[in-house]
Amino acid sequence: MQPLPVVQKDEAVPELRLGDVPLRQEVELISIDLPADQAEPLLERGVLPGCRICPVRSSPGGDPIVSVDGSLIALRRETAACLCVRLLTRFQEAT
């Protein structure tokens, strides 16, 4: 496996959306930018701010499958674009 890129965790890091994260890059969820009724099903499935989330595949139609807390969850692209995430540094990743 390729070494993960080392990113300094500071204010200069631009905000990322889950939809822009390359496959197999584990990230941390910062916030869910969706109305409560649409965010709820995600929260229920363990997609919570602060959790580690990793896109593992994308569907024939280009929608992502992400891995959260050991389970696989299929999202729609539009939903992935509403999840603000940030990259983890290598040291955090190791824990």
Next chain:
Amino acid sequence: MPSLAIDPCVSCSEHREQSLVRLGLSPDKWDYLIALAGNPNVGKSTVFNQLTGLRQHTGNWPGKTVVRAEGAFGHKDNRVKVVDLPGTYSLQAGSVDEEVARDFVLFGRPDVTVVVVDATRLERNLNLVLQILEITDRVVVFLNLMDEARRHGIALDPKRLEAELGVPVVPGTARDGQGIDALLDTAHEVAMGGRTTAPYRPERQAPEVERAITRLVPVIEDVFDDVPNARWVALRLLNADEAVQEAVRSGELGQLSREDFDEERPVPEPEDRQRVLDSATRLRWELPPDFHDLVTEHAYRAAEEIAQKVQKRGLAKAGFDLDRKLDELLTSPIFGFPLMLFILAVVFWLTIEGANVPSSMLATLLIDNVHGWLSGVATSMGTPWWLQGFLLDGVYLSTAWVISVMLPPMAIFFPLFTLLEDFGYLPRVAFNLDSLFQKAGAHGKQALTMCMGFGCNAAGVVATRVIDSPRERLIAIITNNFSLCNGRWPTQILIATIFIGALVPAELGGLVAAAAVVGIALFGIVMMFLSSWLLSRTVLRGEATSFSLELPPYRPPRILQTLYTSVIDRTLIVLWRAIVFAIPAGAVIWLSSNIMIGDLSIAAHAVEWLNPMGLLIGLNGVILVAYIVAIPANEIVIPTVLMLTVLTTGVAGGEGAGVMFELDSVPATGELLRAGGWTLLTAVNIMLFSLLHNPCSTTIYTIYKETRSAKWTSVATLMPVAMGVTVCFLVTQVWRLLAG
């Protein structure tokens, strides 16, 4: 039953066989009531089956138990009733299944609620546990799938979890029956009050919320003096939860404290109850605007904290590797769709080929032998010809047809479908097709109900309960009919073999015919997308809601159990419904072809009257009449067509007016149909019309039951007919134009 409590070997499995007396379906009386709750896909139904000995179908896709199932068993001299609730992620009552689950925990007064928890996904599962703990004290947590957790390198400490949650925690693996004894004993203790619990309740909310709660709680306690958890009620009222508001309004809330629920408590005065609601409404104004999010996040944080205290994750992820490889293949951008088509084709092929022999054996037995024998008996008893004709030729024969045509393919299709389901393939299909469904404005889970429809549309319509959004659920219900169901396959195959297979050399005939049938099924899928799209652009306007679907781990299907359950709870139920509807159809067919008006029977009049209309759309009067009388059961279309063809053309053959029959050989059937004026165009059109016409009466009835709306039932019934007539008309006109 003697008491076995002092037996020294109470914990071994032999003992369980004795102490656990499976009572099957729900008894009239019970000593205590267990509610089984849990997230989807955590093995709740497996626990239920272990307890009751029932073989409720357990499927590997979220939302399998769409209605609650009930069962019972005897344990330690007690009759215990178990209610299996639909799997839900929360009790927010956002969808039909969540509502069912929540209402039962709240108002069903279970003596103990067993929450089945997936040990490999503790954090997420705990969220539901905490919500249930807020409602009731009498909870036992069953930590299921401990074997999978071990395989995935997750170490759990059940004792620690027990201490954190304040209710008993029993670890086990329900599939192998591990932990079921302990679960039973613990549930028994809790239900009988032998063990008191001190459930964890998230203490402090955000300050503003906490202030509102402390002001509302005294009001609630004042009115409902013994409500078990006024804090929870307060929070739900502040959240404007309709079910709880209604419980306050009706006074039902006061009946919830269940220590002595034999005696009804006095219901508080209406003005007092209104006072509670008014205070809640007033306090709601003082809450911060993101109040709902605050409360939700608070709950999830608590679940996360507890989970982290009790589990350790190792690095072993070997178990996921195979899953990942499979997913790479099955949801691959390149192979995903072809593999899906291939699997679909294999399932159809196995169904068609495998059903041939048993179908003809059943037909020989029921139609040739038993019918002949019954007729002989009736004649020798001197039964009048009209009674014999009505009962044997009408009612008996139509039932016999339905059984012999429908039973074998269903007995093959449903188990195959169930195996795919158990294995975990169906959610992947839903995932693959989701982007298409999204473009059509429909829900991704519609893929699941569509697949189900290939077996039986009525079953597909019921399955739409897994879709939360009412708009998207209606679309799924209305368009389910475009999945070519088992009742319609035989017509497709027969006609394709006679007219389309005959176009090519004999050795290719079978293959071409099969391809034509798969083509029709695919055309059905296209029409389903098209009509979903049209509906969501017109009468059911709206954006597709955001959609997320859990892809469960692949699990090896249990072949024998699958065979048993899918035969019992799908095949036989569907078959029974079909028979019930086929009986009146048989009666109508016989009567209409034997009651004469002038010198023609009613059926002949109808055929003549509908013939011009039929010819216009490339069919004929016989086919239209057959489709009208076959509304109750699509299986009898072909026998009815043959009978009516003989009746109206006077071609030699057949068994007499009103007697349905099928010819022994396919070529002979072809000759008869050609004599009746059929051409290749008729064949193409009947295949299209068989796909695009009204659902059978069982399905129509099911649609009405599910939607409770005459309007949507009519739309679901008439829309496909209109499409069928249009498509057939267009095909016919273009065909005739091209043929010159």
